[in-house]
Amino acid sequence: MSGNDYILQANNVKKTFGQTPALQGADLTIRRGEMVAIMGPSGSGKSTLLHCLAGIFAPDSGEVWFDGKRLDTLSETARTELRRTAFGFVFQFGQLVPELTAADNIALPLLLDKVQRKEAYKRAASWLERLGLEGLGNRRSGEISGGQAQRVALARALVIQPKVLFADEPTGALDSLTGEKVMDLMVDIAREEGTTVVLVTHDARIASYAERAVTVRDGKVATNTKQVAGAIK
Amino acid sequence: MSTSYALLGMLGGRPSYGYDLKHAYDVLYGRSKPLAFGQVYATLARLLRDKKIAVHDMIRESGGPERKQYAITPLGREDLEAWLTQPEHMTSDSQAVLFAKIVTAILLDKEPNIYLDTQRAAHLARMHELTEKRRTGDFAESLQADYVLFHLEADLRWIDITSARLRTLTREILGERQRLYITS
Ligand SMILES: Nc1ncnc2c1ncn2[C@@H]1O[C@H](COP(=O)(O)OP(=O)(O)O)[C@@H](O)[C@H]1O
Ligand SMILES: [Mg+2]
Numbered sequence: 499m500s501g502n503d504y505i506l507q508a509n510n511v512k513k514t515f516g517q518t519p520a521l522q523g524a525d526l527t528i529r530r531g532e533m534v535a536i537m538g539p540s541g542s543g544k545s546t547l548l549h550c551l552a553g554i555f556a557p558d559s560g561e562v563w564f565d566g567k568r569l570d571t572l573s574e575t576a577r578t579e580l581r582r583t584a585f586g587f588v589f590q591f592g593q594l595v596p597e598l599t600a601a602d603n604i605a606l607p608l609l610l611d612k613v614q615r616k617e618a619y620k621r622a623a624s625w626l627e628r629l630g631l632e633g634l635g636n637r638r639s640g641e642i643s644g645g646q647a648q649r650v651a652l653a654r655a656l657v658i659q660p661k662v663l664f665a666d667e668p669t670g671a672l673d674s675l676t677g678e679k680v681m682d683l684m685v686d687i688a689r690e691e692g693t694t695v696v697l698v699t700h701d702a703r704i705a706s707y708a709e710r711a712v713t714v715r716d717g718k719v720a721t722n723t724k725q726v727a728g729a730i731k
Numbered sequence: 732m733s734t735s736y737a738l739l740g741m742l743g744g745r746p747s748y749g750y751d752l753k754h755a756y757d758v759l760y761g762r763s764k765p766l767a768f769g770q771v772y773a774t775l776a777r778l779l780r781d782k783k784i785a786v787h788d789m790i791r792e793s794g795g796p797e798r799k800q801y802a803i804t805p806l807g808r809e810d811l812e813a814w815l816t817q818p819e820h821m822t823s824d825s826q827a828v829l830f831a832k833i834v835t836a837i838l839l840d841k842e843p844n845i846y847l848d849t850q851r852a853a854h855l856a857r858m859h860e861l862t863e864k865r866r867t868g869d870f871a872e873s874l875q876a877d878y879v880l881f882h883l884e885a886d887l888r889w890i891d892i893t894s895a896r897l898r899t900l901t902r903e904i905l906g907e908r909q910r911l912y913i914t915s
Binding site for chain 1: 844848851852854855858859861862866880883884887888891894895
């Protein structure tokens with residue numbers, strides 16, 4: 499396999515929590531710049547797979563490759579550094595610091611990366627604009643709607659220009675129109691920036707934003723959903 | 732349409748007579764829509780003509796009419812496999828066809844999830860096209876795309892629920908299969 503076309507790969511990944519086998523030999527290969535939806539019933543192992551691909555969990559066995567390098571064998575420190583610099587995350591909720599304003603939340607990853615304060619806020623402002631949140635920069639994240647909060651979270655994930663955006667049920671707490679607005683923005687920006695997106699969702703309408711969807715069942719990626727579909731004659 | 736495949740599916744397990752096939756069909760596939768005898772024999776005649784089944788044996792009970800026992804041919808098996816593997820377009824009838832595929836897969840001791848996954852992937856690919864159209868098209872196109880998207884989503888939900896209940900369905904179908912095959 500030519501390492502350059504693929505940015506992420508899980509090979510026979512297994513992960514057990516106590517007695518619960520969450521992943522039982524998951525295989526998944528993701529191309530650079532691709533948006534892949536991971537679907538499947540609740541408890542099937544979608545989030546665990548995302549966490550293993552993102553280096554949040556080290557699998558019990560199997561391999562995870564990122565950008566041509568083994569990820570699962572890196573030290574905890576090295577993985578944390580990689581997550582901070584190369585990956586962006588959007589979850590269902592709870593990722594913004596409620597005491598901080600929208601602009602603070604977006605600037606935070608840059609400030610942690612030692613970007614000058616002025617520069618960080620300048621970039622935060624441009625992301626607010628890009629996500630249609632002009633004028634909301636000074637609101638605390640507790641004072642904006644759920645859909646706006648998810649857009650701030652998206653801006654915060656993207657401000658470091660990650661190679662991969664990991665989104666776990668990013669619209670799970672939103673009504674469908676608001677959720678679709680968030681997805682429209684996510685797709686537009688990912689395409690403009692060439693960002694690879696790994697999207698976990700149980701919602702087919704949300705998954706259909708992705709070029710490819712795979713199904714996780716009983717801790718494995720169902721093999722016949724791996725092909726790029728379009729098989730109807 | 733799926734009647735001929737249902738008959739092929741039942742013959743995939745062992746040779747059988749027209750009368751028994753009709754009876755088994757009604758139990759396994761057609762609870763709410765039993766087959767007419769005329770349709771069974773017309774379908775069997777067509778399958779014979781197309782060489783998908785062959786006459787396996789013939790018996791004549793004293794004084795009674797000839798009874799033909801039919802068996803699936805390699806060509807029939809090939810056709811059956813192709814039908815199972817090929818995902819369906821969404822139509823008003825697609826639920827019935829999918830259900831027939833699942834029952835057939837179970838009768839043939841195949842893993843029905845494989846076929847459900849194929850169908851799911853095809854529906855999702857179609858949904859992706861429609862989502863792109865909805866994002867880039869004008870307002871009327873978006874609304875039209877939405878209409879089809881919601882219907883595909885309903886189909887997918889049915890696929891997911893069915894997939895989650897396969898164990899129960901498999902137990903039921905295999906129980907019926909055993910009962911039907913023993914009493915035939
Ligand atoms: N931190 C954890 N501790 C214990 N069990 C867990 C943990 N995370 C996940 N699990 C279990 O692993 C299985 C898969 O979980 P998860 O990956 O969250 O599924 P999904 O995201 O598809 O709903 C479930 O049975 C879940 O209860
Ligand atoms: Mg989850």
